[in-house]
Amino acid sequence: MRVLRDNGLTIVLMLLFGGSITGQWIAGWHVQMEDARRHGETMLSLATYTTSPEFLSSVFENWESEFLQMSAYVVLTAFLFQRGSAESKDPDSPPRDKDLDLQASKPGSPHILRWGPIWRALYDRSLGLALGILFIASFIIHWTQSARVAAQEALAHGGTPLSTLAYLGDPQLWFESFQNWQSEFLSTAVLVVLSIFLRQRESPESKGVAAPHGQTGE
Template identity: 45%
Template structure:
C-alpha cells in the first residue's frame, strides 16, 4: 500500500483535496440556502435533501464546466500553437514527436496503436476528446441545475411561472454564470504560460530547469 501511495501520490492528493472541498462546499452551501429560506419564512432543509437541489447542482457543475473547457481547450491548442520561452509550449520549430506515430510502436504500446485505423485516430485525440466531453456533460448539469434554481428563486421572489431548460439557456443569468468562470480559467492558464518563461519551480515538470535560459521553449 505504501508503494502504491507513493507511485500515485499526486492523483490521490488531487482527488482527496477535491472531495474535501466538495464536502465543505456542500456544507456551506446548505447553510447559505437555509439562511435564504429563513428570510422567506420557510422551514430549513435537511442536508441530504439539499444535495438534490438546483442550488447545489448549479454551483458544482458551473465550476466543473469551466475547468474542463479550459483543460480540453488547452490540451488541443498546445498541439497547434506555441509560445516562445514557455515550458507549457512545444518548441517553436518542433514537429510531431517520433513516438506520436504508429510506425514507432513498441510491444507495450497501448492496443489502439497496434490496431491502427479508427481506433488509432480516436486514441490520438482521446485526451482532448475526453476533457471536452466532460465539459459538455458539466454544461448540461449546470443548465439543468441552474434552471431548477432559477425557477425557485423566481417563484420565491415574484411567483413567476417556471421556465424550461431551453428558455433558461437564453437568459443572461445563465451566460453570466458561465462567462465569469470561463474568463478566469483562461486568465489563469495564460498567466502560467507567460510566467513559466521567466520564473522557475525546482523539481516541477511544469517548469523549465532552473538554469535554462528564458528563450528556451518547452521543458
Template identity: 50%
Template sequence: MTFFRDNGLSITLTIFTAATIAGMIFAGANAFNQEAIMHGEPTVTVASYLATGHFLSALFENWESEFLQMAAYVCLTAFLYQRGSAESKDPDVSSTDVDEDPRMKKTDPKAPWAVRQGQMIRTLYSYSLGIVLAGLFVLSFVFHLRASAAAGNIEAMRHGEPPIDLWTRLADAEFWFECFQNWQSEFLSTLLLVLLSIFLRFRGSPESKPVAAPYGATGK
C-alpha cells in the same frame, strides 16, 4: 508504500477534491437554509441539499469551466506555440520529433491496446484526451443548465413568477453571466501559467523549466 509513492499526486488531489466538495456542501446547505428561513420556507437536510439546483448548479458550473480550460489547453498546445514557455512545444522542433507516428508502434506489445488496432481506433486514441475533456465540458454544461434552471425556478416561485423551461434559461443573460464569469478566469489563469513559466521557476516541478534555463528556452 510504493503504491503511495507512485500515485501520490492523484491521491493528494483526490483528497483535496473531496475535502473542498465537502466544504462546499456544508457551507452551501447553510447558505441555502438561511435564505429559506428569510422567505419563511422549510429548511433542508444536508442530504436533501445535494439534489437542489443551488448545489448542482454551482458544482457543474465550476466543473464545466475546468473541463473547458483543460480541453482548450490540450488542443491549443498541439498547434500553437509560445517561445520561452515551459507549457509550449519548441517551434523550432518538428512535431514528429515530439511525438512519433503511432503507426510505428502498432506491433509493439507494450504499446496501448488502441495503438495496435486499426486506423480508425488508432486515430481516435491519438486525440482521445482532447475528445474526452471536450465531452466532459459538454456534459457539465448541460447539467449546469438543468440545475441552473431548477435554481432559477425556486427564485421565480419566491417572487410569484411562472417557472421557466431549459430553452428559456439557455437564452437568459443570468445563465451566460454564470458561464462567462468562470470561463474568463480559466483562460486568464492558463495565460498567466504560459507566460510566467517563461521567466519564473519552481525547482523540481515538471511544469517548470530548469532553474538555469535561459528565458528563450522552450518546453520542459
C-alpha cells in the same frame, strides 16, 4: 509504500478535492438554511440539499469551466506555441507523433494503436475528446439545474418560470458561465507566460532552474 510514491500526486489532489467539495456542501447548506429562515421558507435537510438544484448548479458551474479550460489547453497546445514557455512545445522541434504506424510496433506502446487506423485516429485525440465531453456534460447539468433554481425563484415571487430550453437564452446562465470561463483562460495564459521567466524546482510544469529563458518546453 511504492503505491503511495507512484500515485501521490493523484491521491493528494483527490484528498484536496474531497475536502473542498465537502466544505462547499456544508457551507452551502448553511447558506440555504439562513436564506430559508429569513424568507420563512422550508429548510432543507443536509441529505435533501445534496441533490438540490442549488447545490448541483453551483458544483457543475465550476466543473464546466475547469473542463473547458483543460480541453482548450490540451487542443490548443497541439498546434500553437509560446517560445520560452515550459507549457509549450518547441516550434523548431520535429513532430513527436509522426510515423505512428512504426511507433505502434514498439514494446510498451498502447495496444489500441495496433487495432487499425480508425481506432488510432480516435486514440490520438482521445484526451481532448474526453475533456470536451466532460465539459459538455457539466454544462448541461449546470444549465438544467440553474433553470430549476430560476423556476423556483420565479414561482416564489409570483412570476412565470421559463422552460428549461428557454432558460438556455437567459442572461443569468451565461453570466454564471462567462464569469468562470474568463478566469480560467486568464490563469492559463498567466501560467504560460510566467513559466518563461520563473521556475519551480523539480516541477514538470517548470523548466529547469538553470534553463535559459529562451528554452521552450519542460
